[in-house]
Every structure is written in C-alpha cells, then in structure tokens.
Amino acid sequence: xxxxxxxxxxxxxxxxxxxxxxxxxxxxxxxxxxxxxxxxxxxxxxxxxxxxxxxxxxxxxxxxxxxxxxxxxxxxxxxxxxxxxxxxxxxxxxxxxxxxxxxxxxxxxxxxxxxxxxxxxxxxxxxxxxxxxxxxxxxxxxxxxxxxxxxxxxxxxxxxxxxxxxxxxxxxxxxxxxxxxxxxxxxxxxxxxxxxxxxxxxxxxxxxxxxxxxxxxxxxxxxxxxxxxxxxxxxxxxxxxxxxxxxxxxxxxxxxxxxxxxxxxxxxxxxxxxxxxxxxxxxxxxxxxxxxxxxxxxxxxxxxxxxxxxxxxxxxxxxxxxxxxxxxxxxxxxxxxxxxxxxxxxxxxxxxxxxxxxxxxxxxxxxxxxxxxxxxxxxxxxxxxxxxxxxxxxxxxxxxxxxxxxxxxxxxxxxxxxxxxxxxxxxxxxxxxxxxxxxxxxxxxxxxxxxxxxxxxxxxxxxxxxxxxxxxxxxxxxxxxxxxxxxxxxxxxxxxxxxxxxxxxxxxxxxxxxxxxxxxxxx
DNA sequence: CTGGGGATGGGGCCC
DNA sequence: CGGGCCCCATCCCCA
Numbered sequence: 001x002x003x004x005x006x007x008x009x010x011x012x013x014x015x016x017x018x019x020x021x022x023x024x025x026x027x028x029x030x031x032x033x034x035x036x037x038x039x040x041x042x043x044x045x046x047x048x049x050x051x052x053x054x055x056x057x058x059x060x061x062x063x064x065x066x067x068x069x070x071x072x073x074x075x076x077x078x079x080x081x082x083x084x085x086x087x088x089x090x091x092x093x094x095x096x097x098x099x100x101x102x103x104x105x106x107x108x109x110x111x112x113x114x115x116x117x118x119x120x121x122x123x124x125x126x127x128x129x130x131x132x133x134x135x136x137x138x139x140x141x142x143x144x145x146x147x148x149x150x151x152x153x154x155x156x157x158x159x160x161x162x163x164x165x166x167x168x169x170x171x172x173x174x175x176x177x178x179x180x181x182x183x184x185x186x187x188x189x190x191x192x193x194x195x196x197x198x199x200x201x202x203x204x205x206x207x208x209x210x211x212x213x214x215x216x217x218x219x220x221x222x223x224x225x226x227x228x229x230x231x232x233x234x235x236x237x238x239x240x241x242x243x244x245x246x247x248x249x250x251x252x253x254x255x256x257x258x259x260x261x262x263x264x265x266x267x268x269x270x271x272x273x274x275x276x277x278x279x280x281x282x283x284x285x286x287x288x289x290x291x292x293x294x295x296x297x298x299x300x301x302x303x304x305x306x307x308x309x310x311x312x313x314x315x316x317x318x319x320x321x322x323x324x325x326x327x328x329x330x331x332x333x334x335x336x337x338x339x340x341x342x343x344x345x346x347x348x349x350x351x352x353x354x355x356x357x358x359x360x361x362x363x364x365x366x367x368x369x370x371x372x373x374x375x376x377x378x379x380x381x382x383x384x385x386x387x388x389x390x391x392x393x394x395x396x397x398x399x400x401x402x403x404x405x406x407x408x409x410x411x412x413x414x415x416x417x418x419x420x421x422x423x424x425x426x427x428x429x430x431x432x433x434x435x436x437x438x439x440x441x442x443x444x445x446x447x448x449x450x451x452x453x454x455x456x457x458x459x460x461x462x463x464x465x466x467x468x469x470x471x472x473x474x475x476x477x478x479x480x481x482x483x484x485x486x487x488x489x490x491x492x493x494x495x496x497x498x499x500x501x502x503x504x505x506x507x508x509x510x511x512x513x514x515x516x517x518x519x520x521x522x523x
Numbered sequence: 524c525t526g527g528g529g530a531t532g533g534g535g536c537c538c
Numbered sequence: 539c540g541g542g543c544c545c546c547a548t549c550c551c552c553a
Contacts, residue, residue: 424539425539453540481543482544482545
C-alpha cells in the first residue's frame with residue numbers, strides 16, 4: 001500500500017510538474033506567437049504610417065506642383081489644349097480629374113509628366129524620373145524622393161502598436177524578422193473605374209505587366225508599343241508616370257486592413273503568413289503604358305513641339321508579391337509577341353550585347369524638364385541599376401570607338417533599342433518612336449496620333465474624303481497609292497502569290513499567308 | 524473562306 | 539535637314 005501511495009504521490013507530482021511545464025510551454029508558445037503577430041502588426045502599422053506620410057507628402061507635392069503649373073502659362077496652355085482634345089475620350093471621373101482613355105483602356109492622359117489632379121484631395125500622382133548621369137555610379141542615379149526630414153523607412157522604422165494589439169516591449173525594427181520591403185512611389189487614384197487603388201502597401205516586387213492584345217483595343221494602334229523600355233542611351237531615362245499600385249488580396253482588396261484589425265494572437269489564433277494579405281497577387285492592367293499620352297501632352301495637334309521632350313510611362317500597376325525577386329515579368333505577355341515588357345527585356349538584352357549604342361535620343365532634353373524626382377525603393381533601384389549600368393556600359397563602349405565612324409554615309413546612328421543603324425540623327429530619332437511609342441502628331445478630328453507627320457497627313461484623308469488615286473480601268477478612287485496598286489490587280493487578275501503547299505494562287509501576300517495559316521498550319 | 528477595301532506602321536528615297 | 543512621297547507589310551472589317 002505504501003508503495004502504491006508513494007506511487008500515487010509520485011504520479012501526482014509528475015502530473016503537477018507536467019502541468020507546470022505544459023503551462024510554461026504554452027505560455028512560451030503563446031508569447032512567441034504573440035510576439036510574431038505583434039511584429040507583423042507592427043509591420044502593417046508601420047506600412048500604414050508610411051503610407052500616410054507618403055500620402056501627405058504627395059499632397060504637398062501636388063499643391064506645389066499646382067503652384068508651379070500656375071506660374072507656367074505655357075504649360076497650362078498645353079494642358080488646356082489637350083483638355084479640348086480629350087473631351088471626346090477623356091473623362092473626369094469622380095474626384096480624379098485626369099484624362100483617361102475610354103473604358104477598358106486604363107491609361108491616363110496627361111499633358112505633362114507632372115499632372116495635377118484637380119478636385120480631389122485624395123488623388124495624387126507621383127512621377128519617377130530616373131536620371132542617368134554620365135559615368136556615374138548607378139546608385140545615385142536613382143533619386144529617392146523623400147519629404148524633408150523623412151528618414152529612410154528601412155533604417156528608421158518607428159514601431160507603433162495599434163490599439164488593441166498586444167504590446168511588444170522592445171522590438172528593434174531593424175532586427176525584426178520582417179520581410180524586406182520596398183518603398184515605391186504610389187499613385188492613389190480615386191474614382192477611376194479602371195484604375196482602382198485598393199490600398200497602399202509596400203511592395204516587394206516591381207512587376208511590369210503588359211502584353212495587351214492590342215487587337216482588342218479600340219485604339220489599339222495607338223497603344224501598340226506603349227510602355228516600351230526606357231531609352232538606355234539617353235542621358236535621362238524615361239519618366240515613369242503614375243506608378244499605380246493595385247493591391248489585391250483575398251478578394252476584396254481590403255484584407256490588409258482586415259488583417260490588421262484582427263484580434264491579437266491567442267491560443268486559438270492560427271497564423272498563416274502565407275494567407276495573410278501580404279500574399280498579394282500581382283496583377284497589372286493591360287495597356288498601362290501609354291506613351292501617346294505623353295505625346296499629346298508635349299506636342300500640339302499635328303505640330304511637333306520639341307520642347308520638353310520626355311518619355312512618360314503611364315500607369316505602371318504594381319502589386320505585391322512575396323518572395324519574388326525584382327524582375328520584369330516576361331511571362332505575363334502571353335498572346336502578344338510585342339508586349340511592352342518584353343520590349344524592355346529585349347532592350348536590356350540588346351544592351352548587353354550592343355557594343356555600338358550611340359546616344360541619339362530625343363530624350364536628351366529631358367533634363368530641361370522640371371520633373372519631380374523619383375520615389376523608388378531599393379529593389380526598384382536595383383532593377384534600374386541594371387538598366388543604367390547597361391546603359392553606361394553601352395555608352396562607354398560606343399564612346400570607345402564602336403560606331404563613331406567618320407564616314408557620314410555610314411549608318412552610324414544606331415537605335416538605342418534595336419541597334420539598327422541609320423544615316424542621320426533625325427532618322428534614328430524617328431525610328432526610335434517605334435520603341436518609345438511617341439506619337440507627336442495628333443489628328444485634330446479624331447484624337448488619333450501618329451509618330452510621323454506624313455502618316456498624319458495620310459490619315460487625315462479619311463476625314464477629308466480625299467482620294468487622289470483613281471483607277472484608270474474603273475471609277476474606283478483611293479486615298480493611298482498602295483490601295484490603287486492593290487486594286488489594279490483586280491483588273492489584271494494578277495495572282496503572283498502561290499501557295500507552296502497546294503499551288504493555289506492569291507493576289508496578295510496576306511491572303512496567301514492567311515491561307516497557309518488556315519490550311520497548312522500543321523506543315 | 525475568299526476577296527476587296529480601308530487603315531496604319533515602318534523603311535527608304537527624293538527634293 | 540526636314541518634308542513628302544513611295545513602297546511594303548500587316549491587320550481589320552465587310553461582302
């Protein structure tokens with residue numbers, strides 16, 4: 001019995017000890033979880049605080065910008081002119097007074113790289129200008145815009161707990177296991193149906209997601225090569241305007257706030273970081289980069305104004321994704337072989353292998369523009385550092401005697417994007433509009449824009465009904481010589497394009513091509 | 524499906 | 539050098 005009694009006491013003691021240990025373990029686990037959760041909440045809180053600060057800064061910036069614009073009659077003149085142009089397609093949506101494309105375009109039109117949103121206290125825009133100084137290190141080339149006195153959030157992140165959140169005694173923000181984050185310029189757009197900014201958070205990944213099927217775009221041709229890469233050879237890289245973020249998470253896009261407001265950790269709390277709202281999908285809208293907007297802003301209708309040439313990229317929608325290295329998303333351009341992002345990659349690749357890039361770019365005068373500097377995080381800087389370093393390398397190589405031949409008849413002016421050679425500066429500048437999407441010449445009757453003046457004139461025959469080319473065989477008249485030439489084949493019965501597979505002949509190469517695609521696509 | 528017309532993009536050349 | 543034109547290619551729309 002005594003043994004049993006001792007055994008009972010022993011078991012009781014063991015049970016007691018076990019209970020104490022279990023309680024201690026649970027308490028420890030709870031503490032750890034609470035701490036982690038607190039850290040997470042602090043991250044979110046900090047993000048919100050940063051966003052608020054950034055928003056205030058942007059508002060201040062906007063006010064300053066308005067003052068600047070108000071003091072610049074020429075700028076306002078351009079703005080007003082464009083508003084007149086844009087009355088057909090530009091809409092003032094909600095409180096955001098901005099020129100937007102028709103529904104489904106998700107592009108903005110601005111008269112200047114710096115655009116003022118009127119009538120909305122919440123609408124802000126921010127402009128990124130990547131300034132590539134000659135032979136300078138890539139780092140300083142990317143300017144970080146900060147308000148005065150604002151410290152780098154990476155280095156100075158004051159931890160603040162939200163009411164109701166568990167207190168964390170002394171968490172060193174710099175040593176917290178928080179995910180590295182990247183501050184980005186944020187454009188908050190309110191009232192723009194296709195440009196909804198759900199919330200603002202930091203982002204880790206800059207994803208340029210393009211690849212729109214321009215066929216589905218009513219203004220497809222105008223958007224065809226929008227958002228092409230910045231000019232690597234230019235002293236000033238393009239201005240990325242309206243870096244807009246769309247934060248999506250768990251359906252409603254407000255999950256971040258929801259998560260933040262969640263009750264603090266407890267025994268029952270399951271923390272699944274992967275399911276927390278930081279797990280945000282990237283999603284960018286198509287046809288985001290409309291260099292035409294820039295064109296119409298810089299140039300008057302059908303008139304090329306060389307002043308203030310900049311390259312503007314509208315609306316790069318950036319979303320948040322965890323653990324993804326900064327990269328240009330080349331996989332997101334399915335269905336469009338000429339996607340903008342792909343262009344950027346191509347251009348980067350070409351830079352790497354282009355020893356003769358010369359710097360003949362209309363972007364050179366960018367320095368004359370009083371642009372707002374950039375606000376980019378280091379991941380972005382890293383991204384563009386690659387570009388800029390490539391740019392510098394290419395430029396250095398060019399200066400080293402790559403393509404500077406003394407023979408003026410040589411095609412020594414190389415396109416900085418595709419390395420194609422041209423005999424004179426003007427040609428290469430015009431050609432580079434292929435890459436930049438710059439369309440300085442706009443039709444004053446239908447808002448269409450063109451990269452070349454002769455194309456504009458040719459287009460305007462559509463409105464005038466002028467058909468100077470008439471068929472001598474019939475009464476058909478055509479606006480273009482090529483149309484007449486093609487038409488003449490109707491009379492001659494010429495079918496010079498034969499299918500190599502079945503022998504069928506066609507009058508036009510395009511017919512043959514379609515035929516082969518449909519009939520012999522498997523060959 | 525094919526053909527025709529319209530429109531646009533881009534290069535080259537001429538004046 | 540800039541404007542203009544020619545030419546070609548491509549795509550879209552429609553009958």
